[in-house]
Amino acid sequence: MKDRIFKIISKYNGDSSRLMDILHDIQDTEGYIAGDIMGLLADLLSLSAAQVEETVSFYHFYSDKPRAKVNIYLNDSVTANMFGRAEVLKAFEDACGISEGEVSEDGQLGLFSTSCIGMNDQEPAALINDKVFTRLTPYRVSQIIADLKSGKSLDEITVESCGDGKNALPEVNATVYNNIRRKGALLNNDYPFYSVVRDMLPNISSEEIIDIVSESNIRGRGGAGFPTGLKWKFGSKARGERRFIICNADEGEPGTFKDRVLLTEYPEMVFEGMAVAGYAVGADLGLLYLRYEYKYLLNYLNGILDNMRKNNYLGTNVAGIEDFNFDIRIQLGAGAYICGEESALIESLEGKRGEPRDKPPFPVEKGYLNLPTIVNNVETLATVVKIVKNGADWFNKLGNKDSVGTKVLSISGDCRFPGIYEVEWGMTISEVLAMCGATEVQAIQVGGPSGALIGKKDFGRELSYSDLPTGGSMIVFNNSRNLLREVVLNFTNFFIEESCGSCSTCRNMPYVLREKLLKILNGRGVKQDVEDILQWAKVLNVSRCGLGQTAANPIVSSIRNFRHLYDALVQKEVDYDSGFDLESSVLESCKVVGRQPIFHHH
């Protein structure tokens, strides 16, 4: 074992900032990251064992306990539950002979739950080891487990139901579907890959590139909407011996899956966008941070990078441009939503826990390794390539005044055609719903759990940075859904699960609010409880990052827009209820002493 660990460490030159890769490699070879391995790592990296554990225990997909040979991570997102997760879970439990959270006695099968894996348009879905299996039914589950037990490999099982487009390539081989329903200026396949790097960069200055991007008025497509041109300008002016471009492919907002499709069908444009950014700001290294759930794309993406290197679109003197040296490395995440926050992502890239940094300084000044760093979303980088190709004017003609260009939406939930839609900014919610074939709509979650849950009275509002901004996640709920139980509770659990815990507010308040929500759902709530939620949630605004600041959005926006659901649940004639249930609280002790107390009430 020791030799294998030494080998892994030397592969990364004993660099503790590569701890994420080191831990991935160890988990691959040893199956899990045992306590004695952490001790050994600590000695080799001049850390304490507790420091290594600090990183290991932060990430969902690292394990310090033995896991099974085949580990099933069943997605627990809202849409998975809407489309039959419970039956699929039961089928897995029956077929494997274990309960959720367990490993079978022979160590062959393990069954776990996981947060949204970016397959919202094809749920229920699961990660089995690193392979994605979508559109699961109890029947399919029994087939998969039977095949596994008969000795078939995961790759062999996948082939039977490969997805569309490049998902069917041998190096991807995934049962994932692109479901591209509408193409626009970005997705319309009219761009010959690499033509900007090959034909334009040699004849244009870095300042001119930044000018084009600035004049196009494109704003970040990840959700925050910072003007990309301005970010590049700051980055190019910031002082530092080196600069970095980071592509944020840690697409973790539940209900978002457009980056997955971009990386499947248009990775060339994403990488080319990184090279263009590198040229513009004077960076020599690009890092694409890929969420662990998309590991099935890793070999494929690395193949594209190799091809780019061969053609001199990456490497030294890229495209013959003297002194323009730029290469790209893919960093695999390990299961943490918070790493989609740019400074948490950078911490993770440095081998640490994904805890957001205090700002200022912003990454453009002090980012990766405390050097100037540009962090852009996958969609932003792909779009920039077309902007440089077609000019700022071309882009300014798309969208509306407030928000120019197009937006790739990930639409899922109760609609006939879930999938990817590229639309111009300014579309109303009513149009979105008509487009995806949604009827009898009760509500739509715009921008994922950190966005807003809105109802009919707001369906005339427009998608735009000033009205309804979105990173792309749109989840539709029809009239049959129990919004509070199925949606709001699930999203709240998600934020509790995914908080890094650094801020006192975000670590504790969502938990307090969930208790209140459960009290109301269990019929013990009073009117004051709803008021308390609105008051108490405010303290989350002083959290450091967007996750903390928006962690109460599911509850608060549902109270704002669906107050009647709460009013129907709270007790009418009661002003105060402690929520304490004596009978259930003494249940266990009653069992022990074998006596039944007599309760004097009702």
Add this chain to the structure above:
Amino acid sequence: MANKVKIKIDGKEIITDEGKTIVEAARENGVFIPTLCNFAGALPKGCCRMCTIKINNRFMTACTTPAASGMEVENHTPEIEEFRKSIIELLFVSGNHFCPSCEKSGNCELQALAYRYQMMVPRFPYDFPMKSVDGTAPFIIKDQNRCILCKRCIKTIKDEQGRHYFAFKERGHKLEVILDEQMGKEMSRALARKAMENCPVGSIIYKEIGFAEPIGTRKYDKMPIGSEIDN
């Protein structure tokens, strides 16, 4: 020499060195901004959010924000003070704090701030979480019940090679501070005492001496927290 800059805190003009944090600048000028995770000599990381202030209508943490010319800071406003009180209450309900029998009572910053903010009983329901107590190290007890996860021990208690004795474990609501098993065994008495001193609450307790100074005569028993700064 650092450049001098003028800033305003709640309208009061203050002259300070450019780049000094707002917390430091305020303290030196008789303005108290409450803190828990901030610790002299350690890199600030706004974890506890107690020093939240408002600048240009944005919430910032005073321990991480450097003073810059012309800044107008809101500090002692009803909105912000209410948030601070909420945070104190959150820290009380999320742990198991039993002040009357705690070795740190009277020297505890959380308790002292609760008095300052006149917390009678937390508005939030108690969690009553199950937490562990690690007494395996020879000179200290690490009691998770009383930990407020401020990171002060993590940042300040290190060996000569810079290795950390304490570290975070897990995340979110399950977050804990653990003591490295091996290094805990080798920790000197002097460092153990320092660890206890640096802990703002009673989560790190030195083993050999207890209650040497009677409750009632301790630091904050005699002088409420912040009273040395307030003017």
